Amino acid sequence: MKILIADDDPISRRLLEATLSGWGYDVLVTCDGSEAWEAMQQPEAPGLVISDWMMPHIDGLELCRKIRQMERTGYIYFIILTAKGMKEDVIEGLEAGADDFLIKPFDREELKYRTRIGERIIELEQRIMKLATTDSLTGVLNRRALSALLIRESAFSLESIKKEVAPKLAVIRMNFVLSGGITFISSILLRILSATDTD
Numbered sequence: 001m002k003i004l005i006a007d008d009d010p011i012s013r014r015l016l017e018a019t020l021s022g023w024g025y026d027v028l029v030t031c032d033g034s035e036a037w038e039a040m041q042q043p044e045a046p047g048l049v050i051s052d053w054m055m056p057h058i059d060g061l062e063l064c065r066k067i068r069q070m071e072r073t074g075y076i077y078f079i080i081l082t083a084k085g086m087k088e089d090v091i092e093g094l095e096a097g098a099d100d101f102l103i104k105p106f107d108r109e110e111l112k113y114r115t116r117i118g119e120r121i122i123e124l125e126q127r128i129m130k131l132a133t134t135d136s137l138t139g140v141l142n143r144r145a146l147s148a149l150l151i152r153e154s155a156f157s158l159e160s161i162k163k164e165v166a167p168k169l170a171v172i173r174m175n176f177v178l179s180g181g182i183t184f185i186s187s188i189l190l191r192i193l194s195a196t197d198t199d
Contacts, residue, residue, distance in 0.1 A: 033058025
């Protein structure tokens with residue numbers, strides 16, 4: 001699992017990096033909130049963020065707010081690392097969208113288990129997304145996922161749609177025929193099936 005660290009304190013940053021790397025995590029290190037925000041906008045951005053609260057340019061809470069406003073398919077688990085431990089501070093962090101807190105200086109065992117909690121939540125979300133888009137009997141895309149795929153692919157040519165969908169068409173066609181659900185297939189899908197038959 002990939003974890004982003006955002007901390008302007010070099011000692012804390014190195015300690016976090018060494019600890020997380022030692023546990024087998026793929027760690028991306030940034031020196032402030034601006035650098036972290038830039039990293040989170042990349043296609044392969046980490047799913048878990050550990051960010052210091054007080055940083056130059058963009059602080060940890062602002063970084064958290066920006067990440068929560070992003071349009072992204074997967075959930076990003078956000079842990080605030082701070083010396084602030086008052087009830088009001090915790091409430092402010094939660095209102096900004098943080099999932100968890102670690103008090104500086106952090107305890108290694110506490111870091112380990114809070115990171116594992118974030119990892120479990122991300123893995124659970126991924127499993128739920130897979131179940132929501134896959135037919136449990138056949139293991140292929142279900143109607144909802146197929147409709148979303150067709151909408152997404154409508155900007156491309158028929159050839160590019162066929163390349164992505166063609167390997168699954170035989171099983172999908174069998175599911176539709178067996179379930180009597182052929183009536184809800186759009187004219188686009190029928191054209192794809194017909195074009196595949198002629199190839």
